[in-house]
Amino acid sequence: SGSATASSDVVGGGGSGGGHYYSSGGGAGRFVSKTGISLTPGTYPVVIGLGGVPTNYYTSNAGADSTFNGLTAKGGGKGQYNDLTYTPGPGGSGGGGTPLVITGGLASDSNTGGGSSYGYDGGVGTASTSGGGGGGAGGVGGSGAAPTAGGIGRASALDGNTYATGGRGAAATPIVPSWVAHPNSGNGGDASGGNNVAGQTGDAGVVIISYPTP
16 A cells, blocks of 8 residues: 655667677667656556567667656667678667768667656777777767777666676677677677677666555
């Protein structure tokens, strides 16, 4: 009976990394945080956004949105294959740029439920050198020598863990062997750097809810 005052962190799914040589990292999911949420007894739908899955080595995909109680954390933008006809994706944080399409994808916010919302643009690609890192919830994606760092994530005040780190960019040397999945982190997928090898799938997002118990 009665109501409780809760806090919540909502993180979207990360975008997948770009495939083949000189590809870019996927953007992290948006990180939305809100305190002072009044909850009454009942059922509250929760949607966990899945990470983007590459279709093939030249087609990456954005992550999906996570939602809870009016809060929406947008999925991260896709990283990209290095070609003039393929552009890095916008998203909760943007996918990285490539040597041919230098500017990274822009961060965007679709949350209308209040609280604070965090996400950054993808890093710029470096001509003839490497793809940029995907943006993270704590900073813009990196640029420069590969493997290019993704944007830093953001620590949750509710559980102390860090979420929504951008994926790394690649040159013409595979970084596939060092790929690590971080389930329910909202991290962007790393680029491939391998010949005709697709980028890494983005990590699914998460919804954290904290409330007092009797």
